Amino acid sequence: MVGEALAFYLLAAITLASGIVVVTSPNLVHSAVALVPALLGVTGLYILLNAEFLAGVQVLIYAGGITVLILFVIMLTEGATGLRVPQRNEQGPIGAAVAGAAAAVLIAVATRTPWAHGAGVLPSYTPGAIGESFLGPNLLLFEGTSVVLLVTLVGAILIARKED
């Protein structure tokens, strides 16, 4: 249990520290690169919760896919000049106050709610169960998400295509 607690605090610290860099760094590329340790920290938390499949997908899609996409877009649009774009303006204190209030409310809610423990035990091999859930009880959600992604893809191609 001590190890688990240590791992949790270490991962949480990594996630939070990189998250702060993501939102405060004046350099867009630094922000995007700092996303990687933040996402990997969340991956570690998934592993602590015995959700290995989710952890694998998180690294594959977010750390290795989305981050690369973000970096790619930044480098193409900015001409790689390393422009320093300040991420803060005069509304900083108000934003910080709102964020702090929201965090306080969330922490209060999370600590005061009597959380129900899930019934049953985790299967030792979750990918199969996840697949069955996607194509069984959650079929409509799964197909809905697929359609949304497909529409996004077609829309992106339509916008990017030059009119002949």
Next chain:
Amino acid sequence: MDVMPWYVEVLRAIVGTIIIFSAVAIVTAMLGVLLERRISAWIQSRIGPVHVGPRGLLQTVANTVKLLQKEYILPRNADAVIFSSAVIVVPLAALLDYVVLPFGTTRAGPLIYRDLNIGVLYFAATSSLIVVGILMAGWGSNNKYALLGGLRSAAQMVSYEIPIGLVLITIAMLAGSLSTVTIVNAQTHLWFIVSQPVSFVIFFVAAIAEVNRAPFDLVEAESELVAGYFSEYTGMRFALFQLGEYGEMFAMAALAVTLFFGGWQGPVLPSVVWFLIKLYVLVFVFMWVRWTYPRFRIDQLLNFSWKILIPVALANLVVTAFFVIVVH
């Protein structure tokens, strides 16, 4: 699985890291570079390195000692943080692959650092992190050639991850598991290369592109981009990128052995020897291809992935899924 105290687990991770790192550094990077030079020399009717050590065997050791003594140059306009940290990301992502590769079997069980039940997914995830390191190196160098190499690599590796992923799903479906050990055990009677030849061809082509080797070496095309994303790196940092590259190539070859050639299985000889034989045969094919075919253009490369490999891999996946359903 037996639960160990957490500090034993941490200690085991540290020892495992040191063993994997040194083994990979010696076996893949040193031997790999030497093999590459000897094979390229043989294909081009040259002699290759012969002077250092018996038959030139110590050439890479000498080169490593030389690189260790070199100065670390940070270009004036480079982004210091990104430039320096990219060096760690690339070899680290490559070395992480080795956690799930089974090298052989003993009476106590398979010789593997950790048989994860998401084995091949883990492999795909860790190797996808290499792109981040390459992009960081390309952008951090503040050099147009390095940046071009980095951008090409992002487009290329993201495109070729998809056919690899589809092949991994196909094989996992046949074996009924994502675990590498279970996949090897499923090939006791018939290697997947026999039942899934199309998958193997797709995997091998995509693997060559994933590890940025000729004919898909646009990322570091010497004749156009100096050395691509690592043009600006000197000394041991340059060597670490080489380690990452060769480590990833050997990992891809080892994954191909695991997925298609029955892993460690074979008659008479010890399992580790069989694994190494198969591994080095595949590594030889990688090098043979590299020194035989000329480089593709970037549009040919991307079109090939999106218009040929991915549709074929998808069709193969659907047909395999159909057969798996019929059999069960």
